[in-house]
Amino acid sequence: MANMSKTKLPIPEQDPLVRNSNFDEVALGYTEEMAVEEAERCLNCKNKPCEAGCPVNVKIPEFITLIKENDFEGAYKKIKETNSLPAVCGRVCPQETQCEALCVRTKNGESVGIGRLERFAADWYMKNVDEKAEKPTPNGHKVAVIGSGPAGLTCAGDLVQLGYDVTIFEAFHKSGGVLVYGIPEFRLPKAIVQAEIDKLLELGVKLETNVLGGKVITVDELFEQGYEAIFLGTGAGLPMFMNIPGENYNGVYSANEFLTRINLMKAYRGDYDTPIGVFKNVAVVGGGNVAMDSARCAKRLGAENVYIVYRRSEVEMPARLEEVHHAKEEGIIFKILCNPVEILADDRGYVDGIRCIEMELGEPDDSGRRRPVPKEGSEFELEVDCVVMAIGTSPNPIMKDNTPGLEVNRRGCIVADESTGQTSLEGVYAGGDAVTGAATVILAMGAGKDAAKAMDEYIRSKK
Amino acid sequence: MYKITFKKRLNEQVVQMEILAPLVAKKAQPGQFIILRVNEEGERIPLTIAGYDREKGTVQVIFQIVGKTTLSLSQKEEGEFISDFAGPLGKPSEIEGVQKAIVVGGGLGTAIAYPYAKALHDNGAEVDMIAGFKTKDLVILEDEMKRACTRLHIMTDDGSYGGSGMVTVRLKELLEEDKEKNSYDLVVAIGPLIMMKFCALTTKEYGVKTVVSLNPIMIDGTGMCGGCRVTVGGETKFACVDGPEFDAHQVDFDEAIRRSAFYKEQETKAYEAHKCRLEEMR
């Protein structure tokens, strides 16, 4: 008999007022009993509406059924058939707009906790099964992957399974892309990402860090060195600023810089050297996951007041629902329908305030969301000593500038075929944020998968 | 890991090193820089490429011990390894077509200016190099510089060696002498921000094209953080990808000076703590 509870079984979490001063993971995960209990809520629908909501079509009712049967290893393997990073996706997918949005249980209550169950299966497997990777038989062909975010890692993983000799080139000293430099430890422990990367290395993937593709090694040089196809998974790492007065004062960060200092360089830990300012009041501008992560990091670094300044209303916020909820619990103050107009500083050039204007929602714009318009005469100031700009990123032009013939669109995104990732250059494929602009982990992964398949077909067709 | 193949102390505070990094050596050009990390807990710091040997696959850096990272680096010996060494980053210097130039280096800046002078000289330009130091004991790379330029003008603040006074004194003299002919087509100034600012003011009077190499705080060096932003000609630029060299007459030096001091307090604390720990260990 199915569990007819209208609500998801809550996932144990650290107390908000404890966790807002540490970097340990917020959600602690289901126990085996809890997972089975939540799995019982799934009705195993014949037409599987949930599956259609998942960009990589994880076999949702099937894996949940296996959990019900206490076959956790089987559940993990079922997810793995279409999703190479379940421990990551279970934690960071915007489930409420994807798989869970289409779950029939939402008609009368909350959806099944698909993300939580996915995470459970992955964590269980990692903890209980000591998998020995079996090296695939080499097929004698070399391929290169530039960028080691979810798109690049997935592409490399699929290709190595097919027997390719895969080398990943990564600009940073550490691989993982946004999963290591952007998303904070308390939401996605870095050990999980590292475990995924280690698995790839065990399978024989080679990883060359500190190599900035385009500059240190070009696409043409890779072809000359015998790589037969190349995947560009270089992400969307170029930070945008608002171009308002005061943006270069001391204490104004791009979210990328703020989060990189904290997550990649571990500035929050005493045993690492990279510094980060000590701030009392912080304003984070933006309403996406990046803004929530920045705000919650600022709080954890000890700031007393942390504001989210967002120009639309809360319903338009692109952040995952759960993160907005968590941020509020942790004491982040939401200033919605507000837009910064100027950053203020003291006579030494250190930020001491931000001037904002209130907004109201007008007619819908191209994105279908109601366009915010300033309310005249409503300006006000917040006293802050740090401002973090989390208003978006676009692809870094380095790859394009150093790859003649590589077509990009008006927004600097690489032009690639939607189903294969084929770019304007023969043998060169692309996917993830580099193609779509800032999007999601699961979409980047899906693109890496599609490209791996196309690259394999391309190389085999050449023979 | 990257092996240190050569190390030499140029003076108490300045160290020269060669690091085995064939991919970097293969692509390096004058004016570019690398970013290194000494160890796992270390900071990423940028250093200018002072030279390279494409055959041996080595890259030379010259650095001044100013804080914790440079101090740890200076304690590494030949044959030891550092964690990371990424580059070449930034745009190369534009030296094509330059016939006659002045290259100004201040303090450690001379170490960074010297490869610039060498590149210009090797490319056939007539080069006056002005190298400024606080005092005689701090003079570095004299022989190397002599070989890398047409005329070397050493200046010391206290007059203990070479000419007396700041580099701008000699810069002004050279430009004044040349006023009629107006034969210099480029001035390059590399050193502390304040020195570069005054060099820029000096050359502006004479209308000579001037280039400075900026050294803002950096993390990635690839254009993804914006921490290195500087205002040039009223526009925000990322020094790591749009620079590090810029038209000196367009740079907002006051802003650059302000931004570069942002972490000073914390850096000083880290440096002092690190030095103390080292002393305790002795």
Ligand SMILES: Cc1cc2nc3c(=O)[nH]c(=O)nc-3n(C[C@H](O)[C@H](O)[C@H](O)COP(=O)(O)OP(=O)(O)OC[C@H]3O[C@@H](n4cnc5c(N)ncnc54)[C@H](O)[C@@H]3O)c2cc1C
């Ligand atoms: C703070 C933050 C929070 C987020 N939260 C979520 C979330 O909760 N859920 C979600 O689904 N998505 C989230 N996202 C978005 C998601 O992380 C990205 O969509 C996803 O990581 C894109 O993957 P990618 O592989 O295309 O690129 P990236 O993850 O950006 O990886 C690109 C990699 O390529 C490297 N690189 C770039 N240029 C070069 C070059 N020239 N040579 C060599 N290497 C290069 C980079 O260093 C990087 O490692 C978040 C993003 C951020 C920044």
Ligand SMILES: Cc1cc2nc3c(=O)[nH]c(=O)nc-3n(C[C@H](O)[C@H](O)[C@H](O)COP(=O)(O)OP(=O)(O)OC[C@H]3O[C@@H](n4cnc5c(N)ncnc54)[C@H](O)[C@@H]3O)c2cc1C
């Ligand atoms: C493009 C570029 C080229 C450079 N080339 C050279 C060189 O050839 N030789 C040399 O000695 N120095 C060079 N520098 C400066 C060098 O990077 C700093 O001296 C070094 O980072 C100091 O680190 P530290 O931990 O020893 O000192 P810290 O105690 O961290 O800092 C001392 C001072 O160095 C500056 N600094 C600190 N961190 C950084 C950082 N991540 N990026 C830039 N500056 C920082 C700050 O202004 C600080 O006040 C260059 C800087 C740039 C941006």
Ligand code: SF4
């Ligand atoms: S991968 Fe993401 S969208 Fe797909 S089922 Fe898992 S949590 Fe849902």
Ligand code: SF4
């Ligand atoms: S829609 Fe919901 S209840 Fe139905 S199979 Fe999917 S997860 Fe289970």
Ligand code: FES
């Ligand atoms: S150092 Fe990060 S953008 Fe230049």
